Amino acid sequence: MNATPGNGFAPWLADDGPAADTGLAWLDSRRAQARAQVRDQGIPTNKQEAWRYTSLTRLLEQGFTPTAKAATPLEPRDLEPLLVPGLEAYRVVLVNGRFVPGLSDLQHLPAGLRVGGLAQILKSDPDALKDRLNGVAGEAQHLFAALNTAGLDDGVVVLLERGAQVERPIELIHLSVGMDEPRVAQPRHVVALEAGAQASLIERYVSLGEALYCTNSVLELSLGRDAVLKHQRIQTESANAFHIAGLYLSLGAGSRYQCVNVGLGASWARTDLNVRFAGEHAECDLQGLYLAGDRQLMDFHLDVDHRLPQCSSRENFKGILYGKGRAVFDGRVYVAKDAQRTDAAMSNRNLLLSEGAEIDTKPQLEINADDVKCSHGTTVGQIEPEQLFYLRSRGISAPLARRMLCLGFAGEILDCLTPEALRDQVAEQVGSRLEQAPID
Amino acid sequence: MSASPAVEAIVESEYEHGFITEIESDTFLPGLDEGVVRAISARKGEPEFLLEYRLKAFRHWQTLATPRWAHVHYPEIDYQAISYFSAPKSKDGPKSLDEIDPALRETYNKLGIPIEEQMALSGIAVDAVFDSVSVATTFRTKLAEAGVIFCAISEAVHDYPDLIKQHLGSVVPHTDNFYAALNAAVFSDGTFVYVPKGVRCPMELSTYFRINARNTGQFERTLIVAEAGSHVSYLEGCTAPMRDENQLHAAVVELIAMDDAEIKYSTVQNWYPGDAQGRGGIYNFVTKRGDCRGARSKISWTQVETGSAITWKYPSCLLRGDDSVGEFYSVAVTKGRQQADTGTKMIHLGRNTRSTIVSKGISAGEGQQTYRGLVRIAAKAQGARNHTQCDSLLIGDRCGAHTFPYIEVKNPSAQMEHEATTSKISDDQLFYCRSRGLTTEDSVSMIVNGFCKQVFNQLPMEFAVEAQKLLSISLEGAVG
Numbered sequence: 001m002n003a004t005p006g007n008g009f010a011p012w013l014a015d016d017g018p019a020a021d022t023g024l025a026w027l028d029s030r031r032a033q034a035r036a037q038v039r040d041q042g043i044p045t046n047k048q049e050a051w052r053y054t055s056l057t058r059l060l061e062q063g064f065t066p067t068a069k070a071a072t073p074l075e076p077r078d079l080e081p082l083l084v085p086g087l088e089a090y091r092v093v094l095v096n097g098r099f100v101p102g103l104s105d106l107q108h109l110p111a112g113l114r115v116g117g118l119a120q121i122l123k124s125d126p127d128a129l130k131d132r133l134n135g136v137a138g139e140a141q142h143l144f145a146a147l148n149t150a151g152l153d154d155g156v157v158v159l160l161e162r163g164a165q166v167e168r169p170i171e172l173i174h175l176s177v178g179m180d181e182p183r184v185a186q187p188r189h190v191v192a193l194e195a196g197a198q199a200s201l202i203e204r205y206v207s208l209g210e211a212l213y214c215t216n217s218v219l220e221l222s223l224g225r226d227a228v229l230k231h232q233r234i235q236t237e238s239a240n241a242f243h244i245a246g247l248y249l250s251l252g253a254g255s256r257y258q259c260v261n262v263g264l265g266a267s268w269a270r271t272d273l274n275v276r277f278a279g280e281h282a283e284c285d286l287q288g289l290y291l292a293g294d295r296q297l298m299d300f301h302l303d304v305d306h307r308l309p310q311c312s313s314r315e316n317f318k319g320i321l322y323g324k325g326r327a328v329f330d331g332r333v334y335v336a337k338d339a340q341r342t343d344a345a346m347s348n349r350n351l352l353l354s355e356g357a358e359i360d361t362k363p364q365l366e367i368n369a370d371d372v373k374c375s376h377g378t379t380v381g382q383i384e385p386e387q388l389f390y391l392r393s394r395g396i397s398a399p400l401a402r403r404m405l406c407l408g409f410a411g412e413i414l415d416c417l418t419p420e421a422l423r424d425q426v427a428e429q430v431g432s433r434l435e436q437a438p439i440d
Numbered sequence: 441m442s443a444s445p446a447v448e449a450i451v452e453s454e455y456e457h458g459f460i461t462e463i464e465s466d467t468f469l470p471g472l473d474e475g476v477v478r479a480i481s482a483r484k485g486e487p488e489f490l491l492e493y494r495l496k497a498f499r500h501w502q503t504l505a506t507p508r509w510a511h512v513h514y515p516e517i518d519y520q521a522i523s524y525f526s527a528p529k530s531k532d533g534p535k536s537l538d539e540i541d542p543a544l545r546e547t548y549n550k551l552g553i554p555i556e557e558q559m560a561l562s563g564i565a566v567d568a569v570f571d572s573v574s575v576a577t578t579f580r581t582k583l584a585e586a587g588v589i590f591c592a593i594s595e596a597v598h599d600y601p602d603l604i605k606q607h608l609g610s611v612v613p614h615t616d617n618f619y620a621a622l623n624a625a626v627f628s629d630g631t632f633v634y635v636p637k638g639v640r641c642p643m644e645l646s647t648y649f650r651i652n653a654r655n656t657g658q659f660e661r662t663l664i665v666a667e668a669g670s671h672v673s674y675l676e677g678c679t680a681p682m683r684d685e686n687q688l689h690a691a692v693v694e695l696i697a698m699d700d701a702e703i704k705y706s707t708v709q710n711w712y713p714g715d716a717q718g719r720g721g722i723y724n725f726v727t728k729r730g731d732c733r734g735a736r737s738k739i740s741w742t743q744v745e746t747g748s749a750i751t752w753k754y755p756s757c758l759l760r761g762d763d764s765v766g767e768f769y770s771v772a773v774t775k776g777r778q779q780a781d782t783g784t785k786m787i788h789l790g791r792n793t794r795s796t797i798v799s800k801g802i803s804a805g806e807g808q809q810t811y812r813g814l815v816r817i818a819a820k821a822q823g824a825r826n827h828t829q830c831d832s833l834l835i836g837d838r839c840g841a842h843t844f845p846y847i848e849v850k851n852p853s854a855q856m857e858h859e860a861t862t863s864k865i866s867d868d869q870l871f872y873c874r875s876r877g878l879t880t881e882d883s884v885s886m887i888v889n890g891f892c893k894q895v896f897n898q899l900p901m902e903f904a905v906e907a908q909k910l911l912s913i914s915l916e917g918a919v920g
Contacts, residue, residue, distance in 0.1 A: 049509075053848075340837070352852040355819070363858070365843040370834035370864045378858040380817075380849045 008043050008060040009143075012184055012216075013150050024126050027152070030134050034149035041143055050142075053328040053360040054299050058268055059242055064184035064214045066151060067096040074177070079103055082175065082206045086421040089171035089202065090115060096176055097185025097215070098154045103175075112164025112197070118155035118188055129157065132190050136220040137248040142272060145246045148186045148218040155188035155217075160197035162224070169200040169419075176241065178211025186216045195224035195252070201231045202422065205265070207238035214242040221247065223255035225279060230258045232417060234426055237265035245271045251311075253279025260416045261317075262426055263290035263298050264433060270299040280310040288317035289413035291433055292325030292357070302331040304344065309369075312343035318413055319350040320406055321357040322437040329361040333376070337368045346376035351383065351409055353402075353437070403434045468525040474498060477625050480525050484594050489605055497614035497624030504618045510781040511810040511842055512750050514723065522688055524626045524659075586642050588672075589634035593661050596632035603634055607665055611694035611731040611758070619690040619752075620727040623659045627692065630661035635670040635701075644900055646675040662693040666701035668734060675903055677708040687712075689748075690725045699734030699761065704742070706899050708907055711747035718777030721749020728755035732764035732790075740767040741784065742898045744907040746914045749778060754812065756785035759793035759821075766795040769895040771907070773914050774807025774839070783813035783844075788824040788854075797828040800892050804835035804915060810842040815858070819850040830860040833891055835884075835915070885912040 013035060022028055043060070044051040074095060092115055093103035099117030106115055121129060133152075137145050156172055174187065193199060205215065215237065223229055237243045243266035251257055263269055275284050284304065292298040304313045319327045333344045350359045363376040383405050391401035407414075410430055417423035468476060477498045481491040506517070583590050589600060597604050614624035635641050666672050689711070695703045705728075714721025724747075730739035741755035757766030768784035786795035795815065803809040809832060817824045832841035843860045865887050873883035889896070889908055896904045 337838070350849075352849060352854065354852050357852060358848070358850045360849075361847045363843075363845060363860075365860060365862060366840070367832070367834070367842060367862050368840040370837045370839065372834075372862060372864075374862040376843065376858075376860045378845070378847055378856075380847065380854055380856045382852060382855075 008056075009038060009147055011063060011065045012147055012186070013038070022122065024122065026130055027122070027126070027133070031150050031152055034146040037141075037146040038143065038150055041141070041146070044143055050301060050330070053330075054270060054297070059214070062182045062212065062214070062242070064182045066153075067098070067179070067183045067185045069098075074100070074103060074175075076103055078208070079173075079175070082173070082208075084422050084425045087169070087171065087202075087419065089169045091171045091173065092156050093173045093175060094154070094156065094187055096179070096183065096213070097174075097187040097217075099156060110164070110166055112161035113166050113170075113199075114157070114159040115170060116157050118157050118190065119153060121157050128159070129190060132192055132220065132222070133188070134220070136222055136250045136276070137218055137246065142246055144216050144244045144270075145218050145248070148188055148216055148246070151186045152188050153186065155190070157189070158191045158199075158201070160193045160199055160227075162194040163196040164194075165198040166200070169202050171202045171204065174203070174205045174215060174217065176205075176207040176211065176213050176215060176238065178207075178209050178238075179213065182212050182214065184214040184216060186218075189217065189219040191219065191221040193223050193227035193229055196226050197224065198228040199230075200418070201229060203231070203233045205235045205237050205243065207241060207265075210238045210240055212240040213238070214244070216244040218246045218248070222250040222252070222278075223257055223282075224252045226254040227252060228256045230260075230418070232260045232262075232422065234262045234422075235265055235269060235271075236429060237269070239265065239267060241266045243269040243271075247271070247273045249273070249275045249284075250278045251275065251282040251284055254281045255279070256283045258285040258416070259287065260413065261286070261288040261290075261300070262413070262417075262430075263288070263300070264429055267295060268297045270301070272301045273303070275302075275304045275313065277306055277308045277311045280308050282311045284311070284313040286313070286315045286317075287413050287416050289410050289430070290317070290319045290327055291430065292319070292321050292327045293433065293437055294323035294325065296323075296325045297328070298325070299328040300330070302346075304331075304333045305336075306334060306339045306342045306344060307336045309338065309340045309342065311339075313345075315344075315346040316413070317348045318410060319348070319359065320353065320410065320434070321350060321359055322353040324356040326358045327360070329359070329363070331362070331376070332364040332366065333374060335365075335367045335369050335372055335374065339369050340371040342369065342372040342374065344372070344374045348378045349409075350380045351406065352380055353382065353406075403431065406434050407431060468523050470523045471520050472522070472524055472626065476524050480626055480628070483525065484597075486594075486597055487601055489601070490597055493609065493614070494625050497621050498626075500615055501618070501621035501625055504621055507618050510752050510812070511808065511844070512752060512779040512781050514750055514779075517688060517723070519622075525628060582642065587636045587639055588641050589632065590645055591632055593627075593630040593632045593663060600632070600634070603665065604632070604663070607663055607694070607696055608661075609694075611696060611729050612692050612727050617727060619725040620692055623661060623690050623692040623727070627659045627661040630663070630691070632662075633664040633672060633674060635666045635672045637667040638669040639667075640670065641672040644673045644675055646677070658687070658689050658691070660691040662691070664694070664703055664705070665696045666698060666703050666737075668699040668701060670698075671702045673704040673706070673900060675706045675900060677710075677903070677906070687722045688725070689722055691727070693726070693728040693755075695730035695739055697730065697732050697734060697737035697739050697764075700736045701734060702738040702740075703730060704740045705730070705755070706903055707741075707743040707745075708903055708910065709743065709745045709747050709751070710910055712749075713747050713776055713778045714749040716776060718749060721778070722747065724748035724751045724753060726753040728753065729758065730756065730766070731758045732761050732766060732793075734764070735761040735790070736763045737761050738765040738767070740769075740898070742769045742895065743771070743782075744895070744899070744903075744910065745770070745772040745780060745782060746910050748780075751778075751780040751782050753782045754784055756787070757795060758787050758789065759795065760789045762790040763792045764790055765793070767898075768795075768797045768799070769898040770799045771802070771892045771895045771911070772800070772809060773802045773804070773911065774809045775804040775914060777806050779808040781810040781812055783811045785814040786816070786826060788815075788817045788821040788826070790821060792823040792825075793821055794825045795827075797826070797830075798894050799830045800895055801830070801832040801841055802835065802888060802891070802915070803832065803839035803841045806838045808840045808842075810844060811860075812844045814846040814848070815856060816848045817851050817854040817856065821851050822853050824851060824854045824856075826854075826856040828856075828858040830858075831891070832860070832862045833888065834862065834864045884915060888912075888915055
């Protein structure tokens with residue numbers, strides 16, 4: 001590990017990339033601040049709680065540099081195999097972290113919905129972002145969030161006006177295309193729903209080919225009073241990719257937020273979900289499914305901050321581990337003093353299917369109020385021999401029976417996916433991964 | 441639920457066992473350097489190997505920094521302001537109870553644990569530790585008949601040097617952590633138990649610890665070795681007098697269970713928790729670890745922690761032998777400004793190893809309670825099984841209950857479950873009891889005892905009674 005603090009990520013901040021001044025004083029100062037933070041903080045080691053089970057060595061070995069500004073020559077038809085068949089959505093496409101209007105489908109946006117590239121909006125209407133950019137993530141001391149801010153360049157902005165209700169989902173496709181050398185893309189997204197707005201957001205991470213690259217995305221999301229958002233995140237990056245995602249959420253009074261996370265791809269994936277309640281009676285539902293096969297690391301960190309009373313949260317993550325797959329689940333529910341009548345339940349269940357697979361799980365509760373309902377549960381186990389026997393006695397082959405049982409285990413999370421077209425596609429992807437898995 | 445006057449009443453209630461016995465003691469000046477380590481060893485006339493061990497530990501300790509990861513807050517400890525040795529002035533050592541300093545015996549009487557009575561009524565052999573040197577040892581002869589060695593560790597060093605040399609530090613090495621290193625360097629005294637092959641210890645063994653002399657950190661060292669097929673149950677309980685300055689207590693307990701052996705280790709801890717502002721309580725930084733070295737061995741920890749300003753304690757089991765079993769049952773109570781960061785580690789290394797963790801935390805007033813546990817199932821631990829249950833009960837709205845479990849599984853045949861809940865005494869429960877004519881206090885006591893029953897059931901009879909009493913006293917009037 002590099003001894004000089006911040007050095008390992010120095011190329012990520014390279015000047016030829018996005019580090020040049022934007023011309024916006026407030027943004028440049030925020031970026032400078034983030035750069036200083038990266039330098040001061042240095043590279044986390046496993047002595048730090050949040051990195052206890054996650055080594056950055058492999059990531060640092062790659063020597064990533066920021067993706068160049070040059071547009072990637074892709075045609076809409078190149079995208080076709082990556083789409084969800086039958087999914088009708090307002091589509092925003094990013095290629096290597098950069099918004100590509102030509103591939104996006106943002107025709108006929110309904111009234112009250114604004115979707116656009118971050119760089120574009122920073123040029124045309126920076127005031128719309130001044131309070132929002134870093135407004136939610138600013139508190140975070142996360143190295144990768146700081147790196148993202150420091151290298152801030154492009155991303156997607158989704159703004160819903162007060163009371164706007166959008167039926168069709170908004171689909172955010174992060175497409176990564178292999179480059180001649182390992183590149184890091186650091187898209188930054190800002191999603192804000194004003195009071196009473198309702199929407200559905202689908203975030204998908206896909207790649208063309210099995211390239212080696214790194215995605216370090218940050219999404220800042222704020223829900224106004226009584227806003228409702230369903231957020232689905234499907235990560236199917238290339239098998240050689242590094243995937244880092246930070247979600248920073250601020251939930252207004254009475255708002256409802258559901259996030260369904262599916263982690264299937266990448267060789268090294270780290271996701272941080274940070275939830276902060278900004279008003280009472282808000283509800284947050286975090287669901288997750290992860291598969292980790294050979295040499296894969298799937299790392300989920302949840303930090304749910306019940307700083308206000310009367311909010312409820314659900315955290316339900318399930319994992320299937322095979323081959324030499326590793327997963328980390330680190331969930332924390334924090335209940336502040338006086339956050340009475342908090343209702344929080346966390347659950348993490350894992351199927352460990354082969355020798356060499358490993359799960360490290362850490363579901364934590366930190367409770368400083370007495371009138372609360374809080375619980376957490378964790379299990380690690382295998383496929384029940386009785387269940388296997390039941391299926392086999394009905395003439396189903398052992399591998400198929402195992403797959404069926406795994407899909408049944410995953411079904412609880414998969415069933416949260418909507419619309420059906422998305423659910424079917426993800427279920428199929430899970431199924432095919434299990435088919436290739438050396439489960440014994 | 442808001443803090444009722446009753447909560448304040450209990451928070452303000454004085455520590456029942458707070459008094460100081462005036463006994464001449466032989467105490468070192470505060471400070472710690474190699475000279476002090478040598479002096480402790482010289483004073484005890486220790487053999488060379490032990491001095492070497494202490495010095496090695498001391499040198500290692502000097503390289504370490506105070507651990508900061510625990511969920512507790514306290515002012516920095518000045519290790520140079522502590523006196524590292526204190527022994528009641530002994531007059532050639534008492535041969536029987538009659539020879540014991542009357543003031544000392546009076547102390548035990550005040551605590552409600554008269555030695556004679558204990559011997560007569562319960563048949564427990566008591567090796568009472570008054571400060572740092574054992575002054576009363578009972579039932580030695582009876583135990584000797586069975587071949588069981590039960591004595592102060594300082595005596596064992598002389599009488600059984602080979603056993604000490606072989607086992608001391610083999611479970612908790614001096615490099616283990618900051619406090620273990622400190623203890624290894626300056627340990628004052630403690631208990632040594634050796635149960636030979638196939639022997640079932642004829643009685644429950646018990647040590648009452650008592651911290652007495654002012655400003656004296658106490659560094660006990662307990663070593664229990666159970667040879668193949670043996671069985672022993674050990675009880676540890678303690679109270680401490682009131683004082684102004686924080687006292688450091690950094691004990692080390694090592695248990696070794698060979699094939700088919702079983703060790704049951706029970707603790708009731710009720711040290712001075714400090715006053716309403718949290719001043720003056722005991723700092724209890726303990727390293728306890730059991731090594732299930734043999735196949736089918738079993739180590740069971742049961743603890744009832746109601747005292748101390750800060751508790752930092754993780755009785756652990758290394759499940760090395762195939763089919764070995766580790767258990768941890770804990771009730772911890774924090775009230776006032778008490779902070780407890782406690783839990784266990786179950787390290788599954790052997791095949792078909794099993795462990796059970798039941799932790800009940802009760803937090804009242806401004807108490808902070810943390811369960812921190814590790815369950816590690818190594819790649820070769822085929823068929824390992826763990827069940828963990830952590831329940832917290834919150835009384836009052838200024839307290840905290842936290843759960844930090846760590847679960848690391850590397851074997852696909854492992855079965856492990858962890859569950860944790862947090863609750864308060866519900867109005868419905870209280871109303872139910874009250875409507876049947878019970879006072880609020882009795883109702884709370886009943887509900888809390890019910891909450892802890894699973895753990896109390898694991899305690900030996902005498903301890904269970906004491907523990908229940910302690911709990912009711914601790915929580916008197918905590919709910920209004």
